[in-house]
Amino acid sequence: DQQVKQNSPSLSVQEGRISILNCDYTNSMFDYFLWYKKYPAEGPTFLISISSIKDKNEDGRFTVFLNKSAKHLSLHIVPSQPGDSAVYFCAASANTGNQFYFGTGTSLTVIP
Amino acid sequence: DAGVTQSPTHLIKTRGQQVTLRCSPISGHKSVSWYQQVLGQGPQFIFQYYEKEERGRGNFPDRFSARQFPNYSSELNVNALLLGDSALYLCASSFYSKAYNEQFFGPGTRLTVL
Numbered sequence: 001d002q003q004v005k006q007n008s009p010s011l012s013v014q015e016g017r018i019s020i021l022n023c024d025y026t027n028s029m030f031d032y033f034l035w036y037k038k039y040p041a042e043g044p045t046f047l048i049s050i051s052s053i054k055d056k057n058e059d060g061r062f063t064v065f066l067n068k069s070a071k072h073l074s075l076h077i078v079p080s081q082p083g084d085s086a087v088y089f090c091a092a093s094a095n096t097g098n099q100f101y102f103g104t105g106t107s108l109t110v111i112p
Numbered sequence: 113d114a115g116v117t118q119s120p121t122h123l124i125k126t127r128g129q130q131v132t133l134r135c136s137p138i139s140g141h142k143s144v145s146w147y148q149q150v151l152g153q154g155p156q157f158i159f160q161y162y163e164k165e166e167r168g169r170g171n172f173p174d175r176f177s178a179r180q181f182p183n184y185s186s187e188l189n190v191n192a193l194l195l196g197d198s199a200l201y202l203c204a205s206s207f208y209s210k211a212y213n214e215q216f217f218g219p220g221t222r223l224t225v226l
Contacts, residue, residue: 004154006154034214036217041219042219043116043202043204043217043218043219043220044155044202044217045217046214046215046216049214089154089155091154098160098162098167098168099145099157099160099168099170100155100157100215101157102147102154102155102156103154104152104153104154105153105154
């Protein structure tokens, strides 16, 4: 039962343009969401998070948007850089729990 | 400061064998979580330990067990290995047990079961 879904396995974007990565969830109890970036042979690295009391959180080139009614969040990277090429995982958790549920990941390639 | 460390980096076992994976959390972190990442999938939660007590368990069979030591390091044990246990096993540490805390991941142990 996949509670967090990333329906785009891959995405290619030109350097300097915007990258938009999408994530959907099914569990209405989820109230904290994170994005992780993963390079080959490394563990996931925390990128940005958002709690359900917000609908937007920015950190430099990275912005996460949360649409609770649609159970959808997205990560915007502007401008995209070649070093952003990695697999991006969306993760969610509930206040009552202590585990994260991960999506299947989106492989982003930024073309120079 | 050192990040989360895991050992070994790679491991090859045969079906039916047993394996022990090790994790050292970031200094000061009391919570350790274990995840299994099968190729093409996202990490799946196996266990969380906080202050040496099991605080959460994912949907994995009893062949999987873990423990946390007084220094907060942790071991994950898998008995009677199956081909389907081949995966990247990730350890993550955080200061608190609740999932609101950012988890810091180690590089993982790549287990191959032949």
